[in-house]
């Protein structure tokens with residue numbers, strides 16, 4: 370992996386190199402959860418059902434490097450896709466930077482680790498069930514509380530509601 374530039378996360382997404390792009394991810398695990406799309410309205414319902422490769426206790430992919438071999442439709446986020454994918458959470462680092470917003474203060478790059486993100490309730494670790502055990506997705510629709518996230522976070526990583 371190449372050397373990361375200081376505060377690279379403040380640069381436009383288009384200027385990031387591959388290592389910086391990868392390092393921008395907060396590892397929240399939200400994009401590894403199944404969603405349901407209403408055929409008529411296009412509305413997205415979020416679930417707490419995780420891809421079979423997600424470790425539900427840590428919210429880490431168990432085989433990130435080879436994930437495409439096991440999950441061919443796993444989304445590989447690109448600059449183009451960030452603006453096209455409607456269901457990325459408001460907190461997603463790629464979405465926020467694409468919208469020229471700063472990273473939340475609990476982001477691991479700013480907070481120095483994942484604890485603040487977990488405290489802020491923004492990591493799915495321990496809150497999801499694997500698709501191998503879940504049964505019908507319709508039974509697992511959840512509200513991840515995204516709608517009130519268009520504002521900043523305080524230094525403890527908690528929402529300023």
Ligand code: SF4
Pocket residue numbers: 393394395396397398399400401446457458460461462463
């Ligand atoms: S939602 Fe965005 S920041 Fe969170 S794990 Fe997925 S790509 Fe990374």
